Amino acid sequence: MNRFQKILTTAGAGLVALGIAFAATAAGPDASVQSLRGPVAVDSANAKPDIHGVEEGNSFGRSYRQQPPLIPHRIDKYEVDLKTNQCLSCHDWPFNTEFGAPKVSETHYVDRQGNRLDDVARTRWFCTQCHVPQMDAPELVENTFEPARD
Ligand code: HEC
Numbered sequence: 001m002n003r004f005q006k007i008l009t010t011a012g013a014g015l016v017a018l019g020i021a022f023a024a025t026a027a028g029p030d031a032s033v034q035s036l037r038g039p040v041a042v043d044s045a046n047a048k049p050d051i052h053g054v055e056e057g058n059s060f061g062r063s064y065r066q067q068p069p070l071i072p073h074r075i076d077k078y079e080v081d082l083k084t085n086q087c088l089s090c091h092d093w094p095f096n097t098e099f100g101a102p103k104v105s106e107t108h109y110v111d112r113q114g115n116r117l118d119d120v121a122r123t124r125w126f127c128t129q130c131h132v133p134q135m136d137a138p139e140l141v142e143n144t145f146e147p148a149r150d
């Protein structure tokens with residue numbers, strides 16, 4: 001095989017590979033490749049997601065002892081930012097007595113060095129880092145979670 005023939009053979013192999021790739025695309029999408037929204041055509045709209053409202057009133061209880069309790073009421077109207085925390089206007093002492101709300105736990109007045117403070121610690125300021133409104137929704141990932149009991 002001279003150099004010219006070699007170039008021709010390589011070019012030929014390249015064309016065959018291209019042809020196979022083209023045939024694969026022409027045959028339709030590869031079923032083993034799935035997009036995050038499943039087998040839905042690109043131009044069709046998604047199915048509406050289930051909307052689960054907050055279950056108000058009865059508390060779901062805790063799934064394990066150390067769990068931050070779920071919130072048994074809606075929170076969309078309560079502002080929490082750098083300066084304001086409306087959760088505390090019901091859940092901090094002495095306002096909790098007035099609103100009949102459970103007081104934030106004593107652990108929430110201890111900073112990360114273990115100092116006991118008069119106000120809620122900054123490490124507990126953004127309540128929804130740990131507490132979320134309760135909803136009766138299916139789990140996002142199937143699991144067999146069991147709390148440790150010993
Ligand atoms: C208007 C007063 C009020 C505001 C504001 C408020 N809550 Fe509550 N919260 C309550 C009351 C009252 C309860 C007791 C259960 C009930 O009646 O819904 C409660 C219950 C809870 C509980 C359950 C506690 C437990 O021991 O089970 C959590 C957690 C909670 N709230 C977190 C929050 C967070 C976080 C915010 C802010 C985003 C907030 N709350 C804002 C009044 C309030």
Ligand code: HEC
Binds near residue numbers: 087091127131
């Ligand atoms: C870093 C996570 C974390 C943050 C942030 C946090 N909490 Fe908690 N909270 C917990 C855990 C865990 C518990 C249960 C154990 C305990 O009492 O410390 C709890 C308990 C509570 C309770 C129940 C107290 C009781 O005695 O039944 C209330 C009410 C509460 N938190 C409200 C709040 C509010 C309001 C904020 C925001 C100002 C907040 N928490 C911020 C983790 C957190």
